[in-house]
Amino acid sequence: xxxxxxxxxxxxxxxxxxxxxxxxxxxxxxxxxxxxxxxxxxxxxxxxxxxxxxxxxxxxxxxxxxxxxxxxxxxxxxxxxxxxxxxxxxxxxxxxxxxxxxxxxxxxxxxxxxxxxxxxxxxxxxxxxxxxxxxxxxxxxxxxxxxxxxxxxxxxxxxxxxxxxxxxxxxxxxxxxxxxxxxxxxxxxxxxxxxxxxxxxxxxxxxxxxxxxxxxxxxxxxxxxxxxxxxxxxxxxxxxxxxxxxxxxxxxxxxxxxxxxxxxxxxxxxxx
Numbered sequence: 001x002x003x004x005x006x007x008x009x010x011x012x013x014x015x016x017x018x019x020x021x022x023x024x025x026x027x028x029x030x031x032x033x034x035x036x037x038x039x040x041x042x043x044x045x046x047x048x049x050x051x052x053x054x055x056x057x058x059x060x061x062x063x064x065x066x067x068x069x070x071x072x073x074x075x076x077x078x079x080x081x082x083x084x085x086x087x088x089x090x091x092x093x094x095x096x097x098x099x100x101x102x103x104x105x106x107x108x109x110x111x112x113x114x115x116x117x118x119x120x121x122x123x124x125x126x127x128x129x130x131x132x133x134x135x136x137x138x139x140x141x142x143x144x145x146x147x148x149x150x151x152x153x154x155x156x157x158x159x160x161x162x163x164x165x166x167x168x169x170x171x172x173x174x175x176x177x178x179x180x181x182x183x184x185x186x187x188x189x190x191x192x193x194x195x196x197x198x199x200x201x202x203x204x205x206x207x208x209x210x211x212x213x214x215x216x217x218x219x220x221x222x223x224x225x226x227x228x229x230x231x232x233x234x235x236x237x238x239x240x241x242x243x244x245x246x247x248x249x250x251x252x253x254x255x256x257x258x259x260x261x262x263x264x265x266x267x268x269x270x271x272x
């Protein structure tokens with residue numbers, strides 16, 4: 001497990017005037033972790049628009065469509081994990097991989113409240129383009145050809161489960177670097193199925209190969225600690241993760257009154 005290095009927040013003007021430095025960090029390291037930012041939501045939004053203008057996502061200064069949310073993880077906290085800093089309370093996932101039109105590629109996470117022990121409430125990350133690159137060329141070509149489906153995917157806690165399968169492409173190209181990246185579900189309840197190969201119905205052999213490869217992806221994400229990154233939060237931190245590439249999870253050891261994050265998602269249209 002590697003700890004993400006933090007950067008002292010330089011202030012908005014310094015960030016804007018030297019943006020190429022931070023753009024390179026985002027593209028090369030997949031995440032920027034600013035320490036002691038302590039920004040209000042207005043400034044957070046302004047910074048998000050600056051990134052959007054330079055990294056081609058929405059919202060930006062020309063299209064300010066709202067995408068903000070507040071997360072205290074009250075839905076994920078149980079009697080078991082509230083006191084267990086080693087328990088993952090929000091499992092490994094990538095943001096809305098099933099959305100083929102509005103692709104989630106980034107976030108800006110502002111830790112407004114963090115009254116927790118230092119080693120609790122951590123966020124873990126895995127670069128899914130590196131997992132893609134760990135496969136052989138033959139397996140990569142197979143994964144590139146896969147369109148998959150998932151049953152019983154639910155959009156929110158207030159909606160009923162969908163009756164129709166959710167269908168999406170397993171591997172997409174990064175919107176800037178063009179890196180191929182696996183984008184799928186890693187939950188313990190969902191079952192990802194092979195829907196088609198290069199637009200054609202899969203054979204039983206195709207299905208067997210897909211199931212083996214997807215199980216390997218799943219196992220690497222959940223069990224291989226060597227490929228994981230972790231961010232140890234402090235109040236006032238501001239993170240800018242590449243959510244196109246990064247799968248992420250959150251560990252426990254806190255209650256809903258101790259940790260509050262205000263987020264903004266960045267999205268792009270589908271040009272793949």
